[in-house]
Amino acid sequence: MLSVTSGRAAARKVLGMNIRGLASQPSLDVEFPGMPELTPASNKTKPETKVTTLPNGLRVASEETFGQVTALGMFVDAGSRYETDANNGVSHLMEHMAFKSTENRSHLRLVRDIEDIGGQMAAASAREFMIFQGECLRDYVENAVDILSDTIVRPKLAPWDIDEQRKVIGYDLENMEANAQSVLTELLHEAAYGSETPLGRSLWCPERNLSKLGEDDLRAYLQTHFTAPRMVLSAAGVEHDRLVDLASKYFEDLPTKPANGVDPITETAKYRGGERRQSADSPLTHVTLVFDAGGWKSDDLVDVCTLHMLLGGGGSFSAGGPGKGMYSRLYTNVLIKHQWVDSATAFNCMYNDGGLLGIYGTCAPQDAGRLVDVMAGELLDAASKAPTAEETERAKNQLKSSVLMKLESRQVLFEDIGRQILTYGKHESAADLCKRIDAVTPETLQKAAQKCLKSAATIASFGDVSAVPSYDAVANKFK
Incomplete structure (x- = not known):
């Protein structure tokens, strides 16, 4: 057994060794050889969005973030609103065909090339745009742009890839029934605009078209919509001049006009309101109550977004806490006072020439009627009187902090x-947007709510909808 005396001696020996070791290390004020010189962030150029238009019409936009990772993507002015009943779902199929076989790469090689640079690539389609995006280390931006150009400009659209993706979409459609929010989103757009209109047409590929759509449809859609003037290459975390050079190198083959010489057009979205309900085996009834909100180019856009924050809401089982919107109206007036409400959340959907603002709520099936009454009451209250200055300021601050x-x-x-x-042909800085938010007043919020409620109501419901009131009963509340 080690004695106390010998233990102290051993400790002194170790301590002495540590002290001698520290004494041999260079002082902290001596530069370590080979290390790059650090530049304080305050000495760097203030980040700003730069935009360059190439001769073929492609717009290249970027903002430097001074980080080691770059996020980039190609935005295309396409999507389900540019489809017809005959090819509805082609953009959904195009999304699934992204990063498959190309004229230069097999699918296996393309996946390997992405993994070799530690990159991540994905595609998504929406009602008014498609995006092919990626993220990689700054040193491999050229590799990422090369891969993007291959899948956008030179897709092979091989029959075996198309067949495989048809199966994947089929599985997605089967599983969609279990996703109440996805179903409701489609139902409310169909009810608000009409199933035969651009914004009312399904974002998902419908069953009737899944087996019909093929290479010819995909190729025709590419040749019509994937033209340089309808596209924007955007990036964060890259030198702008370098991105412009890469865009010129890899996207010079983009056509400037559609193959048939006719620019695609779509009819203007016309909100009309209405109702869609779908019965399903669900423990909760899901209901949305929405109105026309104008869209991205509306003069009331910032007021509508602030009104969205003022209504707020969430789920009844939220952990709460600072920043959770616990002082928003749907929390204080609905979730706290009505324990039978499972969730109540304000939301908006914005487009170039249309938009929706409303409330999405869930409850037990027998309470669906009461839920619709409560939701309607909150919207009517927002239009009947201006909010307090304190409430308005809180909503404005929440919107600004969310953006920033x-x-x-x-x-x-x-x-x-x-x-x-x-959307706009230019980029508005966060500082300018915050100035517009600062200009919002209680009176402009009330006017925005009143303007929304002058439009016809739109109701969509999913689950056990037997207790959901009739459309006329709900619409009469707003007359």
Whole structure:
């Protein structure tokens, strides 16, 4: 057994060794050889969005973030609103065909090339745009742009890839029935605009078209909509001049006009209101109550977005806490006072020439009637009197913080740049947007609510809908 005396001696020996070791290390004020010189962030150029239009019409936009990872993507002015009943679902199929076989790469090689650079690539389709996006280390931006150009400009559209993706979409459609929110989104657009109209047409490929759509449909859609003037290459975390050079190199083959020489057009969205309900085996009844909100280019856009924050809401089982919107109206007036409400959340859907603002709620089937009454009451209350100055200021601050916090993400930043340029032809800075939010007043919020409620109501429900009131009963509340 070690004695106390010998133990102390051993400790002194170890301590002495450590002290001698520390004494041999260089001082902290001595530069370590081979390390790059650090530049304080305050000495760097203030990040700004730069936009360049190439001779073929492709717009290239970026913002430097001074990080080691780059997020980038190609936005295309396409999507389900540019489809017809005959090819409805072609953009959904096009999304699934992204990053498959190309003229230069097999699917296996393309996947290997993405993994070799540690990259992540994906595609998505929406009602008014498609996006092919990626993320990679800054050193491999050229590889990522090369891969993007291959899948966008030179897709092979091989029969075996199409057959495989038809099966995948088929599985998605089967599983969609279990996703109440996805079903409701389609139902409310169909009810608000009409199933035969651009914004009312299904975002998902319908069963009737799944087996019909093939290479010819995909190729025709590409040749019509994938032209340089309808596209924006956006990035966050890259030098702008370098991105422009890469775009010129890899996207110079993009056509400037559709193959048939006729630019695609779509009819203007016309909100009309209405009802759609779908019975399903669900423990909860899901209901949305929405109105016309104008869209991205509406003069009331910022007021509508602030009104959205003021209504707020969430789920009854939220952990709560600061920043959770616990002082929003749907929390204080609905979730806290009505324990039978499972969730009540304000939401909006915005488009170039149309938009929706409303409330999405869930409850037990027998309470669906009461839920619709409560939701309607909150919307009517927002239009009947102006909110207090304190409530307005809180909603404005929440909107500004939401915008600024999200823009700290390079993924959100590059998407914000691309979407704005595709929609407006320019990019508005966060500072300018915050100034517009500061200009919102209680009176402008009330006017925005009143304007929305002048339109016809739209109701969509899913689950056990037997207790959901008739459309006329709900619409009469707003007359």
